[in-house]
Amino acid sequence: MPEVGEILKNEVLKGDYYKVVFYVPEICKNTKPGQFVHVKIANLRDRILRRPFSICDVDVETGELTVAYKIVGEGTKVLATLEVGTVCDLMGPLGVSFTPTKDDEFPVIVAGGYGSAATHILAKQCVTKGVLLLGARSEDDLILMDKFEEANFEVRLSTNDGSVGHQGLVTELVEQIIAENTDNKKLRFYGCGPTPMLMALGKMLEDKGYECELSLDHLMCCGVGACFACVVKVKANNEDGWRYARTCNEGPVFNSKDVYYG
């Protein structure tokens, strides 16, 4: 499963966001929407710890796999300095994937920050073209809108500071979409972004009875189910009503009805 991948491109996407392209034909062949790669970043002092990144795009013909990432700490800072030709070790594709829509369903993707990277392949694979609702603190954190437009998705934006799109929370755009659905399309929701946003989204849609899948990204260590560093609470038939699930191999994608919101 690990594959050594040469960097073919590593460039600024926007502000602190970068795009890196690896040559990993085997991983590309097997990738499903919402899966991730666990990357051992070359030239990083703590060489043992890998960093997980959603697979933003793959080209099965050329063997090119794209990751969109934000610099947030040491690992991503070093990743941004790696030059074309550098080789990294990638594990993947890992994790449970999103289920693309069926013919009679209308996809609504709700994303925050790099959530647009994690849902891009899903948008490409949905038979019916739907809507991306993309939210962030400000315009600086909105990325990849053009990629969704290329996939024939309508894009609606929200920012907390009102720098672009609707001023407020992305979940308010969800209310808008539901209210506009006067011809009763079968809406199917997908969410990826910060945990508070996903919890609010999942709870809201559960109460309204909609189908929804959530990608619950979490701090990860081994990436393959061995260390329990990455757990979240899911519903269970026991005294507590919940159990811990590992987001790396039982997720990151969960049906919102299985998530424990208590």
Ligand SMILES: Cc1cc2nc3c(=O)[nH]c(=O)nc-3n(C[C@H](O)[C@H](O)[C@H](O)COP(=O)(O)OP(=O)(O)OC[C@H]3O[C@@H](n4cnc5c(N)ncnc54)[C@H](O)[C@@H]3O)c2cc1C
């Ligand atoms: C399944 C999965 C998919 C991901 N996909 C992407 C992606 O497509 N693009 C992207 O930019 N990032 C993605 N991330 C987050 C990415 O893994 C972290 O940003 C990265 O590991 C940080 O490494 P670092 O060494 O730069 O920062 P660290 O020094 O390790 O951490 C810096 C800061 O980032 C926070 N952080 C680290 N990991 C996460 C996380 N998983 N979620 C929220 N905050 C975190 C830490 O708490 C800390 O505050 C994903 C995470 C997971 C679990």
Ligand code: FES
């Ligand atoms: S990261 Fe080790 S079990 Fe999930």
